[in-house]
């Protein structure tokens with residue numbers, strides 16, 4: 001089975017978490033795209049969706065799935081999204097696709113966060129995947145110096161602007177032993193919009209696609 005087939009398999013498994021007559025939060029990336037495509041088959045069951053990126057909103061709309069403004073929605077029953085890394089505690093690194101800020105907002109609003117990924121995303125310690133940090137453009141050099149002080153090697157993501165008009169620094173060489181603490185610390189650097197550690201609000205369920213089927217971690 002290819003990595004993409006595993007992503008499709010977990011995306012389909014996540015349909016079990018879709019509750020009739022509710023609003024569903026939608027992530028960003030290739031695994032989330034599979035979920036959007038699967039959701040199209042049961043679109044009449046739901047009231048609508050809130051998307052974590054313009055790209056996902058366009059894909060949803062192309063399927064005729066209603067996309068709502070978060071400000072017009074009071075509750076999201078479940079948020080379904082991929083990840084770049086996950087530990088067994090369901091602490092995540094996200095933001096490989098650069099949508100981390102809106103992803104963190106939609107995850108915060110949602111009652112349940114179901115993370116869908118192929119088995120290669122499961123790690124013992126976060127940080128082998130470079131940690132994405134969304135930064136206000138004028139703060140780029142300052143934030144980069146602060147990240148170096150903390151032992152990271154920030155790399156500017158060339159030619160990329162987030163949906164919020166900001167830049168991304170991908171931080172290499174971090175071994176994240178205390179994800180909650182580092183998430184709080186990095187979020188407090190002036191100029192940082194969002195750090196791609198999802199530990200203060202981890203996933204509630206992790207569905208992992210492997211050769212022998214879908215594994216569920218909670």
Ligand code: 5RP
Pocket residue numbers: 027028029030031032081082083084093094095096097098099100103
């Ligand atoms: C986007 C994300 C994605 O969930 C993450 O990059 C995983 O992507 P994929 O499903 O393509 O492997 O955080 O900002």
